[in-house]
Amino acid sequence: MSLAVLLNDYTLQNVVMGALLLGAISGVLGSFAVLRKQSLLGDALSHAALPGVCLGFIIAGSREMGSIMAGALGSGAGAALMVLLLTRYSRLKTDAALGIVLSTSFALGVVLLTFIQSMNNASQGGLDSFLFGQAAATLRSDLVVMAAVTALALTLVALLWKEFKLVCFDPGFARALGMPVLLLEVILTVMIALAVVVGLQMVGVVLMAAMVIAPAVAARQWSPRLEVMVPLSAAFGMAAGVCGALVSTLGRGLATGPLIIISVSVFVIASLMLAPRRGLLWEAVSRLRRRLRHQQLLTTLHRLALAHGDSHFRSEQGLLDGYHGTHTRSAMKRLAQRGLVARHERYWMLTDAGHEEAANILARMEGRVT
Amino acid sequence: MSDHLHEPELALHVEDLTVSYHGKPVLWDIDFDIPPGVMAAIVGPNGAGKSTLIKSVLGLIPPIAGHVTLFGRPYRAQRRRVGYVPQRSSVDWDFPTTALDVVTMGLYGRLGWLRWPGRKERRSAMEALEMVGMQDFAGRQISQLSGGQQQRVFLARALVQNADIYFLDEPMAGVDATTERAIVNILRRLRDEGKTVIVVHHDLQTVRTYFDWLLILNVRVVAQGSVESTYTADNLRSAYGGQIALLDSEAFISRAGSEGRESGHDEAVDTGADRADAAGADVRERTS
Amino acid sequence: MLASLLGNPAVMIMTVGALVGIAATLVGTFLVLRGTSMLSDAISHSIVFGIVIVWLLTHQQSGPVQIVGAALTGILTVFLTELLVNSKRVKQDAAIGLVFPLLFSIGVLLLNLYAGNVHIDTHTVLLGEIGFVWLDTVTLGGYEVPQSLLSMGAMTLLNALFVGLLFKELKLATFDAALARALGFAPGVLFYALLLLTSGTAVAAFDAVGAVLFVAFVIVIPSTAYLLTDRLALMLAIGVAVSIASSICGYGLAVRLDVSIGGMMAAMTGVFLLLAFLFGPRYGLVAQARERRRQRHLNESRNLAVHLYNHEGEPEQGEENVARALREHLLWSHERSRRAILQALDAGHIQRQGELLQLTATGREVAREILEPGRR
Structure with missing residues (x-):
């Protein structure tokens, strides 16, 4: 299949559009959830959507997207409330409360699911596809609902941007300024349930947790500013969605949901490794460079001392800078912390331990050369 | 009661305030006043309810009994006249935001709903950063600032609020000597402009050099008033109880101790040395 | 089997x-x-x-x-x-x-x-x-x-x-x-x-x-x-x-x-x-609500004792140590003030002297213990 054929494929078009919507909403709202240290709330709310989906189905009598989404939103909000009640009014910790709500509401969902099946309703087909999502079954009418939900959430975030930002960073200060902090927190939480609702069709309740967390974690690596991080997170979410959707067309029986999750995980791994400054590889390289710089400084001082025949020979800061062609003050301070050099005003000298270390380095270097 | 002014000539008037923390009262029926234009310290042993008091005044913890007025009105009506510096440890400094951004947050209350901060707000935030000597770090991510720099950013956020009364919760905790002096200088300047500055303070040694008004707290108000009349061995002993042995040696006699602490930081050498000396002399004069 | x-x-x-x-x-x-x-x-x-x-x-x-x-x-x-x-x-x-x-x-x-x-x-x-x-x-x-x-x-x-x-x-x-x-x-x-x-x-x-x-x-x-x-x-x-x-x-x-x-x-x-x-039995919502209520009522009467103690013998005693002050200074509701006063009367912490609420010796001891825990 060529790309042109692919792009004209009706099903694929729907899947891609759904994936874009999911990526946008979960990327944006996930950023706030992760920053508020509520990463797993998405996990709990998505599992809790299952009984709501079933109730929506029972009430509507058919697999109608609007009522199913309303049901999922309702049970998601109920689950969030339950987590709040359990953590506030019992001695249980947050993680236990999340686990309780997640597993028992999922159990309730399973019970309702089998209840619907036992009613032997002909139209119940594919209700359990919400477990893993069934992106290929997405209809244009589903997309309209998903788009409306996404637009609503994104508009709210744009309108309440600075309030959300302050509530996430410093809720105490926000309250002192007179902001209705509790209300804003409730809105943020309920909007996670909105993201879950959009994700139901695409990735299903089980894998939704990653869609909330992963784009945000990846985006956080690349930018120190919320104004950049949130759009970037949405972009990662959307890109992962499209990747997953396209890859799933390559082979028969490849489920879109897991592929989207794998794509977004790849983004996370790449970002954790490669991002400038916060990336692990970046850090490793700069640590190596720092170590080399330290070794150079030590051997320079050592050689100068040898050349002057004075083990307490003092080198001036500016001289070291000039010799190495860069600012060495912070490196020298670090060496001082390790007890290898000592400072006198603007002058530095090696300590005994410093001489020993420098001699070791030189010996090792010569050993390598010969 | 909220309509007519109640004690309008006082910057802060607290009457019969009882506040509980996790269902247990930590402050019992507190009465105190702070006049405008002073730099006041709130001291007391750990768990005395210092931070709880500030939070209650700012409406963050609802009181069980009593009431608070600022310049004659309750806090809700005076929000715009209040600047607040929470404890530095109360936020996650890994949050993706810059120093300038944090300072701009001080203007969010004034901006109101739906409006985004613009060039004007950023300019005032920049001016506040300049006041605390942090203008070069405006674009820096906050996690890359030192503890003292983070504290200055927090102070700048309160400065930009352009308030009449400032509340600071342990602003000198865990900062270097330079920052501590810079903070004190800024607070003094605020006071000299006629503003009221109220600081939860942990270091008894510096109370007399930094402040002119004092509230000693331990479950109740042990003493309040000008520092000269309040900072007495008797008052401190009744607030700190068993820890007084430590006090006797440190706060009353130690000149050497505080001097050693000052010169321990190498950054302190450049500008602050003579001022530190003057402050030290001040301590000696008053103690003898 | x-x-x-x-x-x-x-x-x-x-x-x-x-x-x-x-x-x-x-x-x-x-x-x-x-x-x-x-x-x-x-x-x-x-x-x-x-x-x-x-x-x-x-x-x-x-x-x-x-x-x-x-x-x-x-x-x-x-x-x-x-x-x-x-x-x-x-x-x-x-x-x-x-x-x-x-x-x-x-x-x-x-x-x-x-x-x-x-x-x-x-x-x-x-x-x-x-x-x-x-x-x-x-x-x-x-x-x-x-x-x-x-x-x-x-x-x-x-x-x-x-x-x-x-x-x-x-x-x-x-x-x-x-x-x-x-x-x-x-x-x-x-x-x-x-x-x-x-x-x-x-x-x-x-x-x-x-x-x-x-x-x-x-x-x-x-x-x-x-x-x-x-x-x-x-x-x-x-x-x-x-x-x-x-x-x-x-x-x-x-x-x-x-x-x-x-x-x-x-x-x-x-x-x-x-x-x-x-x-x-102990951590349940109902048990906790009951315990909190009990604690709150207890704290109210203790709060009253402390308030009276703080203003006892001062010039403004006539203004502070009366039922009205609880409403106007402590900002308690009428019901709450009444409850605290009745409870304190029952416990023998206070007695009425006309308008004035007067601490008894027990009440004074209660207040003192709260305010100066290190004394005993």
Whole structure:
């Protein structure tokens, strides 16, 4: 299949559009959830959507997207409330409360699911596809609902941007300024349930947790500013969605949901490794460079001392800078912390331990050369 | 009661305030006043309810009994006249935001709903950063600032609020000597402009050099008033109880101790040395 | 006798259900107390990956190889999570939520690709089929014993041995890891052993209840017990009782309503939790509300005593130490002021002198004790 054929494929078009919507909403709202240290709330709310989906189905009598989404939103909000009640009014910790709500509401969902099946309703087909999502079954009418939900959430975030930002960073200060902090927190939480609702069709309740967390974690690596991080997170979410959707067309029986999750995980791994400054590889390289710089400084001082025949020979800061062609003050301070050099005003000298270390380095270097 | 002014000539008037923390009262029926234009310290042993008091005044913890007025009105009506510096440890400094951004947050209350901060707000935030000597770090991510720099950013956020009364919760905790002096200088300047500055303070040694008004707290108000009349061995002993042995040696006699602490930081050498000396002399004069 | 029990589907289903609960409770109690409950969620999802891998390699669907192999994936999950956390780029909860969906997704994809017609389809993965456990049997000593009964029984025994033998070490490592380390008990090793057993239990319980419902048994049952008692041993005992009760009630209800048995058993654990949350003798919502009310009323009358004490003998006493001041200065409601005054009168803390509320000697002592705790 060529790309042109692919792009004209009706099903694929729907899947891609759904994936874009999911990526946008979960990327944006996930950023706030992760920053508020509520990463797993998405996990709990998505599992809790299952009984709501079933109730929506029972009430509507058919697999109608609007009522199913309303049901999922309702049970998601109920689950969030339950987590709040359990953590506030019992001695249980947050993680236990999340686990309780997640597993028992999922159990309730399973019970309702089998209840619907036992009613032997002909139209119940594919209700359990919400477990893993069934992106290929997405209809244009589903997309309209998903788009409306996404637009609503994104508009709210744009309108309440600075309030959300302050509530996430410093809720105490926000309250002192007179902001209705509790209300804003409730809105943020309920909007996670909105993201879950959009994700139901695409990735299903089980894998939704990653869609909330992963784009945000990846985006956080690349930018120190919320104004950049949130759009970037949405972009990662959307890109992962499209990747997953396209890859799933390559082979028969490849489920879109897991592929989207794998794509977004790849983004996370790449970002954790490669991002400038916060990336692990970046850090490793700069640590190596720092170590080399330290070794150079030590051997320079050592050689100068040898050349002057004075083990307490003092080198001036500016001289070291000039010799190495860069600012060495912070490196020298670090060496001082390790007890290898000592400072006198603007002058530095090696300590005994410093001489020993420098001699070791030189010996090792010569050993390598010969 | 909220309509007519109640004690309008006082910057802060607290009457019969009882506040509980996790269902247990930590402050019992507190009465105190702070006049405008002073730099006041709130001291007391750990768990005395210092931070709880500030939070209650700012409406963050609802009181069980009593009431608070600022310049004659309750806090809700005076929000715009209040600047607040929470404890530095109360936020996650890994949050993706810059120093300038944090300072701009001080203007969010004034901006109101739906409006985004613009060039004007950023300019005032920049001016506040300049006041605390942090203008070069405006674009820096906050996690890359030192503890003292983070504290200055927090102070700048309160400065930009352009308030009449400032509340600071342990602003000198865990900062270097330079920052501590810079903070004190800024607070003094605020006071000299006629503003009221109220600081939860942990270091008894510096109370007399930094402040002119004092509230000693331990479950109740042990003493309040000008520092000269309040900072007495008797008052401190009744607030700190068993820890007084430590006090006797440190706060009353130690000149050497505080001097050693000052010169321990190498950054302190450049500008602050003579001022530190003057402050030290001040301590000696008053103690003898 | 034994043969008829083993041949009775209802008994077998309920027994397996109870064993899942008991085995899960034994390890889950420590996870909940350590504040690492959600690790069990991650583990139970990730073992799907392990089960598929082991199946691809050995074509074994159950048995010890499967349990050990898949359990190692559980450990892998925890290890990867800790790796992420230690990189300081990701917080613990986010790390959990990153690792298990990835492993789970890979597991599901492998299933899609290679295991089209095995009995582990994606549906069973999540839900299990406890209703059919009695069908899959092996012969043992002349009896037809359900496979699940054997594996769950073995895991329960193993967990019980672990907890029984290392009870005090686990207790110490859970409540004071620093001290345990200082005493040389290697809390880290204990913790990993605990997680290995959790993974093993999850694998063994997999056919019966699936990945997600297992979480209910690990987290909800110990949490229920935690709301009912402070003692660790009692917590385990209550956990066992709740497991058995959930299994029996769940089975009964599921059969009556013709719904998923595993789902109903897990839902029942939620019902018990809710009951404990609402009506627990000490930590229940009702008991706590009553206690808070009592405390509040007590504090009100103590507050009154302190207020009177503070203004006693001062010039403004006539203005402060009267009923009206409670409303105007303390901003108490009329009802609240009345209640505090009546209570203080009853307790003999105060007496009326015309308008004035006067402290008695007892009342003065009460106030003094609050304000100057160090005096006595």
